Amino acid sequence: MVAYEIFQLVVFPGALFVICLAFLYEWVDRKLFARVQGRYGPLYTGPAGILQPVADFLKLISKEDIVPRVCDANLFFAVPVMYAALPLTALFIMPIAAPEALISFEGDLIFILFSFGLMTLLIFLAGWSSMSRFSAIGSVRSALQMLSYEIPLGLVLVCPAIAARSLSVSGIVQWQAAIAMWGAALQPIGLAVVMVCMLAELELVPFDIPEAETEIVAGWRTEFTGRRLALFRMGRDLEMVLVSALVVSLYLGGAQQLWLIPAAAMFVVKTAAVVAAFSFARALFARFRIDQMIAGMWKYMLPIAAAQVVLVQMGLGA
């Protein structure tokens, strides 16, 4: 029925649910990051501060939007909106409430990879259109960063597809349900490489080089304020949901029902665990320099990713 489909697309497990998950994961991330450091994290808005990300979003929307005089106005207006909308679109492909996503087709894994690349392109355009020194340095760094993690990521993400004989994320989840095992048990190297490359994709420490706060103020996000910054933060949170949904679907079994616990609840728990792992990694490392990061990715990550592909082709991990 059309009404039911619209409900699915807009409310659950569609846009509204995903936006709520985005806020929830931002809270999980901030809380764990703070606790590792001996602080409280968000505390007062809502029980245990769980409404803090919502409060921040609403506050940013209500603030003044300062547009630099010399910026490229069209891009400056369009990029935040596109940056928030793109992960939202990609999330329709992720199976959230059932092993079958709302939209699935053969090759949607490639579409996800493409949307990651497009998001980095949007970051580059955001910094470039701001016409500020710090933004320019930040955007160049983010493009350089993408050049280094994109290939190992692409290589490794294809391995579960090879094993499952399907290029669709939903197909891979169903394959894991059929063999009653998680992808992580079969391809642990792949999971490690994916986690590291996703840290680079999400620009978290040790790879938050494009927005290194102490070096270039805020990198590509320097000139964005008010509503645009709210949309960027929303986009970043949605990207976090997308990344952890991808990791969960490909390696941790995805949204499968476990005894009586519904699939959506399992999905939320697993993705929250992945977010917690990212947050823990964020707390433990110092920031790399861009040349160290590129060298590390090409010297170490690429051979390891290639090794994982070779292993899968040989039949180990299929």
Place this chain on the structure above:
Amino acid sequence: MGYASTIKVPFGPQHPALKEPEHFLFEVDGDTVVGVTPRIGYVHRGIEKALELSTYGHGIYLAERVCGICTIAHTCCYAQAIEELMGIDVPPRANYIRMIMSELERLHSHSLWVGLVAHEAGFDTLFMYAWRDREAILNLFQELTGGRVLHAINTLGGVRRDISSEMADRIRRTLEHFEGRAREYLRIVRTEPTFLRRTRDVGVLKPADAARLNAVGPTLRASGIKGDVRRDDPYAAYDEMPFNVITSDSCDVFGRTEVRAEEMVESIGIIRHALEHLPEGVFRVRAPRNVPAGECVSRVEAPRGEDMHYARSNGTAKPDRYKIRAPTLANIPALCKMLVGIHVADIPIILAGIDPCFSCMDRMVFIRSGGATGRAR
């Protein structure tokens, strides 16, 4: 041709990397810094003039407020200079108490710095841990002197408060806990791989350059040169203390980190030795109001290096001229040498590596018009 191949990136006066305002104009070619032009003077508050307008007894509070982290160093230096001009001798117990407070301040300043350099490297967790442990020292200051940051313990003629035996026990207990943490930080900075990647071979200052450009403090000692006022020109009972002058041969930010972390351990040893051998007696003598005419230079080893004060008196109750040369000012030429030829990402780490205290530094601004370009330097 039309386009310049380098871009000018301004650092400050407001910048997240700088905790205090100064301006550095970097010329960046791609990812390499090819030139730097510093411009200092943003925190100039006219303290030297204010010192000429107040009496010697009141001036010690101005000297205290030159910097929040090196307050005891500045007040010790001031008190020593004026006591020299007055010709009075400070009782030995006061010297020991001054020394204990100076070393506690060194502990507090170095643990603050460990946190700062970790923050510049993106390592926020170590920043939080270091500052959490620094709280123990600040609470100790509060119990000893009545204030966490501005202590008001030095005065002309000695110190204002005594260290009782209960306080000495409190100090010992706090130091026991803090020593474990200091050794832990030493271990972390030596072994944490991402931190090592960011600090090794970064901000190299060869020993010849360090000596020529008059670097002071841990910046000098990390280039292998044993220069420490506590050993070269002992003041306040340091000649009776057994301690090592820590040097390192790496000449980079990692060396400076190592030097400071090990100095923390040395300071704990000095404080323990001083508490054990604290001489009996009074801790304060009376200081005259008028100071006979004369001039005097006094030096102490602040946490950041050699702090030098010059005083000239003319027989009245107010100084004729007072000049403060803070350690960071001496490190600025060395800093400019270190900043050329590096990656942009290393700028904040190198800036933090000399432990800049710009509010100490800005006593006077020099403006000299440059030669051919006519540009003020």
Place this chain on the structure above:
Amino acid sequence: MSIVGEALRQLRRKPCTVRYPAEKVPVPPRFRGMPAWEMSKCILCVLCQNACPPGAIRLIGKGPEAEIEYLMDRCIFCEECAEVCPKRAIVMSAHFELAGFDRSKMVFRFRKERQPEPPKPSAQTANG
């Protein structure tokens, strides 16, 4: 890695943040908070006014009706006044929450209690 153990240990402990103003850290004795004058001991000798480095203390008026004016927004809490007072009439209290919006509220005036007038001799006894 060294910091992983530290991080896990910190997760088990309570955070070290003090939830001010719900929780407060007690102030140790001899803390240099705002000074308070005990006028019953004060002899209006002006030594505190001379000793104060920023000039936050002023004696206004003459004789036993004089008042001590204390400007809290100038005070640097150095304890010189308490140290120099010959009668120990100034005590550094434990007040440190002194921020406010109104500077006129930061001026304090202390005056001695007015002594009761001695009874006037009656007209008969004075003359006769």
